[in-house]
Amino acid sequence: MKQLITFIKKEFHHILRDTRSMLVLIGLPIVQLLIFGFAITTEVRNANIAVLDNSKDEVTQGIITKIESSQYFDIDRSITSNDQIEKAFKSGKIKLAVIFQPNFQNELSHSNKAQLQIIADATDPNQATTLTNYLSSIVRDYQNELNRQNKLPYTINTETRMLYNPQLKGAYTSVPGVMGMILLLISAMMTSIAIVREKELGTMEILLVSPMKPWLVVISKVIPYFIISLINVATILILSVFVLGLPIEGSLFLLIASTVIYIFCALSLGILISTVTETQQAAMLISLLGLMLPVVMLSGYAFPIANMPTILQILSNLVPAKWYIIIIKNVMIKGIGIEQIWKELLILLAMTGTFLIISIKRFKIRL
């Protein structure tokens, strides 16, 4: 036990004394996440929209004035028909259109209900979601104001339609994607480099000759990166909830438990890489080309898997991050429980087991 603790302490010395690896380990996740967060929040100011008011009454005018006074939207007054709206979307002139039903105020006062349609250009799903959310909340605000004066509550139904990408695939992928990538980077790449460094320095030779069991050496290499990965998970989640405003819909426990399984998977992959490489450079290359690229290209993080050629779709099944991103999207964004994701969890566990078995087979008690 004392061997283990001393060893882990030593690993932390290595990490803490190397500013570069510290930056990669702690700084990169934050930067990555904030870049995505920044991209989400900047582009919604002064978005061009069209308003088609088929009612032209007091209430619709009130809502339009509210929309106009917000800093998020600029209303293009030249658009006055459905045809024009369609053209404007196609030419990219507008990002969003609001359509009031005819007799809006009448409906509202007679049946207490009225229809409002929001159409958004979802080719950029993140932006489309943000814009519709803003618009819905403006309408909701107005509805609340109305209700303060009325005894019977009015309901303004907003019907949202996403053009071009109706299921909003790719939306909210940045946080799960960043998690899938960062955890793999830290766990797999940094662990493999840390183990291979001992080989390169020649210290592995002494460690092998010592009474310290080789698997203990590996465990002590892995634990510090496991801890750092957990810290990163916490940072990413806190940032995504409080800075990016992405709520955790499902169970936090399930989210963390599946993340731990994913970290194990990545760590075992790191160990596997360390058993097949002799130099830090080789370990880094394999990690980058063999892990990072597939995560970015094949996990569904940057490009929807459904749009890939069949061969790549099949290959994407081999990428652990794909399964992890599915799990996280389901738990975090859709709030789904274990009954829907146990298959993906099992796949991750099976992968971890396979990597570990190959590593144990390949791990040399000799040079």
Add this chain to the structure above:
Amino acid sequence: MNAIEVNNITKTYSTKKNTITAVDDVSFSVSEGELFGLIGPDGSGKTSIFRILTTVLLADKGTAKVMNLDVVKNYTSIRNIIGYMPGRFSLYQDLTVEENLNFFATIFNTTIQENYDLVADIYKQLEPFKTRRAGKLSGGMKQKLALSCALIHKPKILFLDEPTTGVDPVSRKEFWEMLKRLKAQGISILVSTPYMDEANLCDRIALIQTGKILEIDIPQNIVNRFDKNLYAVKSKSMFNLLNDLRAYSKTESCFAFGQYHHLVLNEEHPDMNELKSYLKDHTELEITQIKPNIEDRFMQLMRK
């Protein structure tokens, strides 16, 4: 019981194009408490022999025992009783002197305090720098730290692979003095070196070249086996002297040896006056018959 026994060990490495025999049918033994030296240049197979004996490398053929334990079957027991200092001083460059020693003590299940007396002698010289990172130490200091780390668990046998390579003469001298004191405490030591002058400091030596052992004996006997007349020759112009001596019809070999050239003649009773008259153009000429040293013998064996 012998501390080390090596029987007909062979080790080859294969690359895409060719196979290199690093260790070629090597046998030798080291008695308990002996300071045994493997003397040979880089690439002669010394490191492979060390790795086979420290159980981190498997031989292709042959057997080897350390303290009567087989290097293949009983490798875990061997790893508990040996101290090993690999060719490059394998220290953690970003840990301090003290942290390095502490670390190695712990992984060998001991503490610095427990065996302090064994390393005290060496470690005292390092203590003023104990908070300095190992990467910032000079070669001599690194060497001392690496030795302390290899000694900290009080091993029965010490394996030192080229501990003095790249280290200045002062540190080398100090290092051999330390080895003598360790030997006095009953530790068996196997050491390798490319410096021939260090051979005399060992109890017994094996001369090794391209994976083959040329000769094993105590240094004195090895020197005695040099069976030719050897002369140290010196003159004002050493470069011309070397060329002239090599051109001399009765010269077997002539090499520069510090301030003299060592000349071996191919006759049993050479005529010195003939040589002197051959070299009459040289001023300040000095010719003396001398006793050979290990390097002379090594070179003689290499040429065979």
Add this chain to the structure above:
Amino acid sequence: MTSEKEIVIKTDNLTKKFGDFIAANEITFEVFKGEIFGFLGANGAGKTTAMKMLIGISKPSSGKATIAGFDVYKETEKIKKSIGYMSQKFSLYEDLTINENIQLFGGIYGLSDDEIEKRRSELINKLNLQNEADKLVGSLPLGWKQKLAFSIAIFHTPKIVFLDEPTGGVDPITRRQFWDMIYEASHNGITVFVTTHYMDEAEYCDRVSIMVDGVIKALDSPAELKKQFKANSMDEVFLMLARDAKRGE
């Protein structure tokens, strides 16, 4: 050496500081054309630092120095063209053949193709490498590599060649063959500036300087040094000087 010696290296109070640490302290010496100059010192005495300043890859903190007539502050590019350098660690590209290495270094130093070809065949014949010329350098024994590395370091006939521990770990016969090549180069007018840990090699030098704790403690011919320190060998001289070294660094 004749009386009107041409000076090829001249340093005047050359100093290099790293923060408070004075790695090389007011070094002053001269090296003459065709001389074999041994540059000795204990580990950490400042040899490497001094050598780096002389070959123009490290800027001195103060003092003056000229190499082959060029200033170490302003004319480092000219210095690099007039010197050759060989270190123990890196000498040749192991994954290129002997011919490719020669062509590469010939090209780096701007020799014409005809000139490279002429010198290349001379060199291959001299080293008896006709059968190996198209083999990878990595497959050669260490001793051959070092001899080849030296030949390539002087391939562009530099004024001075700097050798940093060229013979470490080399077998005794090759080591001497290496020194034969050094003698020959010096005979042809190339100045040789060499560091070594083999004290017998110090004896082969025309003059030797010994550095201790950043300062040159002694500088003379081996014979004079031995006389001065009443020693039998350079080894003893070195031990006498370096034993009192204070620096742990």
